[in-house]
Amino acid sequence: MKKRKLFCELSPFTYKISVLKCKLMRYFKDAVSSDNFAKEKHNKPLPVVICEHKSLIRRKLGNVDMRLQENKANNLKLATPKISGIIINPGETFSFWRLVGSCTKRNGYKEGLIISGGDTKSGVGGGMCQFTNLIHWLVLHTPMEITEHHHHDGVDLFPDFGRQVPFGVGTSIKHNYLDYRFKNTTDMPFQLVVYTNDEYLCGEIRSLRPLPVKYHIKAEGENFSKEEDGYYYRNNKIYRDCVDKLSGKLIDRQMIKKNHAKVMYDPKFIEI
Numbered sequence: 001m002k003k004r005k006l007f008c009e010l011s012p013f014t015y016k017i018s019v020l021k022c023k024l025m026r027y028f029k030d031a032v033s034s035d036n037f038a039k040e041k042h043n044k045p046l047p048v049v050i051c052e053h054k055s056l057i058r059r060k061l062g063n064v065d066m067r068l069q070e071n072k073a074n075n076l077k078l079a080t081p082k083i084s085g086i087i088i089n090p091g092e093t094f095s096f097w098r099l100v101g102s103c104t105k106r107n108g109y110k111e112g113l114i115i116s117g118g119d120t121k122s123g124v125g126g127g128m129c130q131f132t133n134l135i136h137w138l139v140l141h142t143p144m145e146i147t148e149h150h151h152h153d154g155v156d157l158f159p160d161f162g163r164q165v166p167f168g169v170g171t172s173i174k175h176n177y178l179d180y181r182f183k184n185t186t187d188m189p190f191q192l193v194v195y196t197n198d199e200y201l202c203g204e205i206r207s208l209r210p211l212p213v214k215y216h217i218k219a220e221g222e223n224f225s226k227e228e229d230g231y232y233y234r235n236n237k238i239y240r241d242c243v244d245k246l247s248g249k250l251i252d253r254q255m256i257k258k259n260h261a262k263v264m265y266d267p268k269f270i271e272i
Helices: 012-032 066-083 096-100 128-139
Strands: 048-056 092-095 111-116 119-124 145-148 181-183 190-196 200-207 213-226 232-244 250-263
Touching (some): 066 111, 066 128, 128 190, 213 250
Antiparallel strands (some): 048 200, 111 119, 145 181, 232 250
């Protein structure tokens, strides 16, 4: 039996209507929400670096046009000052889109790589997923609570190229209704410091004092399986271990993601 199309799939016009509906719903939900959103920024960084990370901006991704990677560099350079220095005080919620705003041509953004419907496309403002990927990785190394996180579920689009972060620890965002949000559930403030240089998107998460614990995020059970539909699938489980710094003992272990993603590139690039 043929699967019935969703309203948003009927035509480009119905898709625009669906997007507008989602945006309006987000505005309404935030208007009536009791969340206290982070908006205070300090130029002076808090004294203690909890975690730092950097990700290569111009990555070789299959046959993707490198012009889109150059445009991504522009987009990230525009967006990072809107986040850098933000203080997330106890009880406050960080919202990526409330700080960055709409990534439009009018605001200086260019066409970059985006992922939509399990495929790669070009779109104005492309590159913001890499930004939230970085923030997500930093936040995973703190006790703060991730309250909204969307995945590029179900597909492995590119063979690994200098991978530093386990496959599956990524984010999917779309202004403004697919957001990345986390809440400071601790008793001390945290601060994000982010910037770009010629090669990397760089970030730090800082606070007033060191944490008594440290976090390790790792993938286990990494494998590729060929299944009945003829495709290979990438499988793993992502765990977050919380370790006491003084004793070195494992305090807590969480499985934060289980991945079973269809490989969309030539199987000859699979590292088995």
